[in-house]
Amino acid sequence: MQAGVAPNAGDGFKNIQAIDPLLAGNERTVAVNAAKLADFKARFRMDVNLETFNKISGTAKVKSWYTTWQTLVPKPVAMPQEWMDVDLPPKMWTMMTAAKENRSLARRVYQEEMAEAQERFQKEKARVQAKLDAALADTSSDYVRLLESGFNDLSVSDVVAIESAQSKEKREELLEARLVTLRKRWIALMEAGQPLPE
Structure with missing residues (x-):
């Protein structure tokens, strides 16, 4: 896989994408390990247990894939108590936070584009103003x-x-x-x- 190219499910990154970011503690560890072994099997076409995997994860043939795999592990997202108190389903919280991130990104893009547009406007305004000043100076009497x-x-x-x-x-x-x-x-x-x- 080339650098900068997003991995696809066929490369052995399918199961990691299904890890619930709301999982914590032992539940998260179990889910991550299960996804790790399943994706290893998809990638290398062989079954191994966790102990064996830990022994071979640093070898030349496995390390490159596993390093990329680790960067894709979903970061844990803790649901605030206020949402737990209203019995919000974990999947809904995941969808809510994803939507919030998308909206925040959209606002950042807007602010960046507005800043660029304002800079262009100020430059154009200065150009037009200079043109007017020159025209008025030429006709002044x-x-x-x-x-x-x-x-x-x-x-x-x-x-x-x-x-x-x-x-x-x-x-x-x-x-x-x-x-x-x-x-x-x-x-x-x-x-x-x-x-x-x-």
Whole structure:
């Protein structure tokens, strides 16, 4: 059997797959030993008892198969007392834990894929933003600044005066008036060939 290739039942790994992970203590030992001897028979076409098996398990002809077999022994799964108290059948607990593991795996895969997607999005966002910045820089001019002038171009004193107004109507009136003053000043600067203030 090649490394990295999952063994199949014909290789002598069938009975180990049937071991109940909920078994514990002597019951588990008996089940593991029985599966071990049955799979040895399936693999090597001969019957041996446990004592003989233990003597030959480290030999060159058996060791490779047995090492793989040991890695496939189902890990014991203890049922919590709270489920024992409600008489949950062991098979149901095994199915429940398997389903939980599958759901946990699905969530981990989701989180990994989302992280990758977010990374791709951030890179694409940066690319598009850089493209926009370059396009805006190429078309920037005093005429554009005048056209797009607004609240954020007003002085601090103008902003304070507007925000201190007692009503929405008064704020809108002040905003319009202060923008008119600002734009007239900018137009005068442009006609005089002077740069607009930053």
